[in-house]
Amino acid sequence: MEDMNQSTKYAIETRGLNIFYGDFQAVKDISLQFERNRITAIIGPSGCGKSTVLRAFNRMNDFVPSAHATGEVLYHDQNIYDPSVDAVQLRRLIGMVFQKPNPFPKSIYDNVAWGAKMNGFRGNTDDLVEETLRQAALWDEVKDNLKKSALALSGGQQQRLCIARALAVRPEIILMDEPCSALDPIATLKIEDLMRELSQNYTIIIVTHNMQQAARASDYTSFFTMDTDRSGIMVEYNETSLIFTKPKDQRTEDYITGRFG
Amino acid sequence: MPRNTLNRQLNMVQDEILLLGSMVEQATLAAVGTLKSRNLREAKLVFEQDQIINEKRFAIENAILILMATQQPMARDLRTLAALLEVNTELERIGDYAKGIAKVTLRMGGAEVNLPMMEIDQMAELAVGMLHRALSAFIEENANVALAIPKEDDLIDALFNTAYSKILHEMVANPATIDSVNLALWVIHNLERMADRVSNICERTVFIATGELFEMDGMDEEDLNV
Known part of the structure; x- marks a missing residue:
């Protein structure tokens, strides 16, 4: 999959994506295109299916026994739900950062090096660790304590370490599911600056409850809401600057101005 | 420090504000230049370029x-953006004054009139x-410099x-030539108002630095100049 050319316009794209948990349809008919090397935010009220859609992008929903999807998620011109796709390999190329920082109970160094080694990394591990920690804007803070336990870091540092861990396996897309909801405002802004830096080399898709964060940090925003049957639907997608100054759909306007529900 | x-x-x-400012400065000088040269083509150009x-x-x-909506500016950042919005409007209005002066040149056409050009130039x-x-x-958010400028x-x-007296005398x-000379009152009025709007810009500089909103010394449009 990784050998395929980069000529496709979008990093990843969904076409008529439906996701079900058993009989319940969690999201309905989602068609979205994600620009390469840009940050796209998915916002919307609780239960609108935004995390469900995010987890579809690297088939994390496979871990939920009742979950199944119809429609397409196109990555390098291939539907990732095609039986021939190796989900493990897919998750290497489409990494994920979670809500709560979840470093391994190991050293800072091992947190970064481990995933890469597991993926057959043969180069100089010291160099990889340094380069990756620099990319994650963490190197200067930890370079003298690489053997220290990752759990001794602050929440914001742990989250940047998790981002470093995701970067160490050289992904193309980074999915972020509420990456700052457990962090204080300053740590949050540091992550947002880091996202901006990383977007030069990676495509970032972020799900957030915090629409101010989507406004600050993203290039494109997609607003999801719940349909009358409680399925998640995509209401509007546009440049972030337009979504937050002149949204087209009244439902978007109501949500971003706090007049929702 | 975050917030890159x-x-x-x-x-x-x-x-962009500095660029707009220099466009307005150039338009003003060019407009007054056309009053002297009576170059109607140039005056028309200044008049039209106000659109830009x-x-x-x-x-x-x-x-x-967009910045206000997406970046949630607070405190000094918020004051700076609010002040930029205000200064942006002031500059556009100064541009209108320049356009108005170019319009005077166009109206005067080739009429031979005695204008107080020295005062107008100055x-x-x-x-x-x-x-x-x-x-x-x-x-530069330099409140001290900003406080001194309106005194000028x-x-x-x-x-x-002086120009007003000369125009009346003429x-x-x-x-x-009263129809044409009368137009010169418009010119000096515009230039005088321009300086007042510069004072408004200086007020906004102090606002950014201190958070205080106040009116600096200087004439308001409503004050009498005679």
Whole structure:
């Protein structure tokens, strides 16, 4: 999959994506295109299916026994739900950062090096660790304590370490599911600056409850809401600057101005 | 220090404001130049190019609104953006004054009139100089410099009074040209108002630095100049 050319316009794209948990349809008919090397935010009220859609992008929903999807998620011109796709390999190329920082109970160094080694990394591990920690804007803070336990870091540092861990396996897309909801405002802004830096080399898709964060940090925003049957639907997608100054759909306007529900 | 995006975009807006400022300065000097040269083609150009100034003003306003909506500026950042919005409008209005002066040239056409060009030239130079320094102080957020600039308005007012007397005198002496000479009142009024708007820009600089909103000394439009 990784050998395929980069000529496709979008990093990843969904076409008529439906996701079900058993009989319940969690999201309905989602068609979205994600620009390469840009940050796209998915916002919307609780239960609108935004995390469900995010987890579809690297088939994390496979871990939920009742979950199944119809429609397409196109990555390098291939539907990732095609039986021939190796989900493990897919998750290497489409990494994920979670809500709560979840470093391994190991050293800072091992947190970064481990995933890469597991993926057959043969180069100089010291160099990889340094380069990756620099990319994650963490190197200067930890370079003298690489053997220290990752759990001794602050929440914001742990989250940047998790981002470093995701970067160490050289992904193309980074999915972020509420990456700052457990962090204080300053740590949050540091992550947002880091996202901006990383977007030069990676495509970032972020799900957030915090629409101010989507406004600050993203290039494109997609607003999801719940349909009358409680399925998640995509209401509007546009440049972030337009979504937050002149949204087209009244439902978007109501949500971003706090007049929702 | 976090907030790279806000800082970068704020700097971009400030650069655009400086650019708009220099467009307005040039338009003012060019407009007064046409009054002297009676180059109607040039006057028409200055008149028409106000459209470019107006478009830039809207583009800047849009960029500021996007920044406010997306970056949640607070405290000094918020004051800076609010002040930029205000200064943006002031600059556009100064552009209108320049356009108005170019319009006077077009109206006068080739009529031979005796204008107080020395005072008009000096007023324009002083006003443009004040504007230039006021914008620098604004971008540098230098309240001390900003506080001093409006005091120079006295010079402009003095020139206004002299020019006003000369124009009245000319009207009485040469009633045949009264239609054209009358237009010169418009010119000196515009230049005098321009300096007042420079004072408004200086007020905004102090606002950014201190958070205080107040009116600096200087004439308001409603005050009498005679």
